[in-house]
Amino acid sequence: MRVLFVASPMVGHVLPLVPLAEAFRDAGHDVVVATAAEGADAARKAGVPVHDVAPGVRPARVFAGPLLRHPVPILRMVAGDTGTEGVGLMFAAMTARLAGGTMALADEWRPDLVLHEGLAPVGALAAARRAVPSVLVDALIYDGWRLYTAVTSHLDRLARRLGVDPLPDPADTVVAVPPSLAGERRGRPMRYVPATGHGDVPEHLARPRSRPVVLVSRSTVADPRPDRMMSRVVQAAGNADVDVVLVRPDRAAVRRPLPPNVTTTDWLPFAAVMPHVAGVVHHGGSGTVMTALAAGVPQVVVPGAGDRTLHARLVAARGAGLAVPDKEITAATLERLVSDPSLAEAAREVAAEIAAMPAPAELVEPLAALAGRDRAAG
The missing domain is CATH 3.40.50.2000 (Glycogen Phosphorylase B;)
Structure with a gap:
């Protein structure tokens, strides 16, 4: 089975997906991480296959556009406002920037399952375009569904352009945040495993x-x-x-x-x-x-x-x-x-x-079953 992982092009967004990508790979599935910039470098260093879907992209430049058009909510976010309006605008712009390369990869590679973080709903767009299930990986402490909704609320035009209207919800959710820290959330619990940082102690x-x-x-x-x-x-x-x-x-x-x-x-x-x-x-x-x-x-x-x-x-x-x-x-x-x-x-x-909490390897079988169920339903 082919499993596509999609993340925004920053280190902190890619690394939470790596342990699950490694688990799928170790179980015999073909895996690719779709991201760009420093996120792609981080995935390579972690040892998982990577496809750069936006060569040369500079996140700061992508985010500059929303900042110029919507300075108030984004500057509030920079100041520490924990609302989602600013982040939704910023990552909607990033989603649009990643969309072309991600769709091209999905059309060529034809994944059976797509897993993505909350601020990379371009993964859900790619899954819907290929008519395969997507899974939201909620591993950034801030509620992944709130982040996902904040971004997708600005994607109607992009979704229509890509032939995905309406955008279906992810078929399942993986939650890698302990409940005692951030409360109970819907989804399958998964143990947080640091993606990098294993090595000799000085x-x-x-x-x-x-x-x-x-x-x-x-x-x-x-x-x-x-x-x-x-x-x-x-x-x-x-x-x-x-x-x-x-x-x-x-x-x-x-x-x-x-x-x-x-x-x-x-x-x-x-x-x-x-x-x-x-x-x-x-x-x-x-x-x-x-x-x-x-x-x-x-x-x-x-x-x-x-x-x-x-x-x-x-x-x-x-x-x-x-x-x-x-x-x-x-x-x-x-x-x-x-x-x-x-x-x-x-x-x-x-x-x-x-x-x-269950190790990433324990989630491979039930998540892979989503793709099998989807093929059977088709």
């Missing part, structure tokens, strides 16, 4: 230390502005009884000499490294939140654009971490992160909850 992190280690990670989304979060952590760290490791620091954070307890590193295999650290401070991206939770590691989440503010609130509400604006990070914040037993206990509880 010796300096593997060996025992006299002080707890805190990782600090910024977004994988390119941003020319200085990372205030990292700079603020550096300022606070000198007075904190912790060792801080800055992962891929920006220039502003390391412009001046660092305190003795602060070091830097390039990319790290997070899934392997997390069990060796006492806490994580990060930008609030879904992948980092979930990787820390799966490892049972407390986290400080800095609220930010759109869903990052929601992520910070959810982690804090669950008790598995703290929601702290970058300007409010202090030495006390870092020390509480690694010493508060309630944070550690809640993080371990969520890790156990995630581990108890």
Whole structure:
């Protein structure tokens, strides 16, 4: 059977699909991930087959159009508004940009089943065009159905142009977010598995230390502005009884000499490294939140654009971490992160909850059956 996975062309949107793509591949199915730009690079590095459906696309340029036409809702989203109007407009433009290449791939490759993330309903369009079932993979913490609806509400003209009118709902949903974090959702539960980050742990992190280690990670989304979060952590760290490791620091954070307890590193295999650290401070991206939770590691989440503010609130509400604006990070914040037993206990509880969810391999058979049922009905 041929299974097509479709994601928007950003690292954080592609990687949640990779474990399920690997599971289908390992079960003997033919798999292709349709995406572009840095998302395509991420999928290649993860070792799954990729088709670039929009060569040369630059997400920032695609999103610039909606920003110029609809500045108010999109700027609200950038400011941390957790509504879906802005994101719907932005990713409707991205869907239109990816549509040509995705439809061409679907027509040529003829998949039997299409799985896609909530902000890539171009996958659902391709499935409908080929008259095969689609599955929504809800793995971005923010409710995947709300994201899907926010984008598809702007796609009527595109759907008609592609001969898909009306656009049918996905045949099924996979939910990779633990209920205690974000509530019960409709769909098949699936264990969150970090798509990358498995590898050797650097010796300096593997060996025992006299002080707890805190990782600090910024977004994988390119941003020319200085990372205030990292700079603020550096300022606070000198007075904190912790060792801080800055992962891929920006220039502003390391412009001046660092305190003795602060070091830097390039990319790290997070899934392997997390069990060796006492806490994580990060930008609030879904992948980092979930990787820390799966490892049972407390986290400080800095609220930010759109869903990052929601992520910070959810982690804090669950008790598995703290929601702290970058300007409010202090030495006390870092020390509480690694010493508060309630944070550690809640993080371990969520890790156990995630581990108890079905592995991606367990979903292959029931999802593949959708295609078989669809062929039988046809």
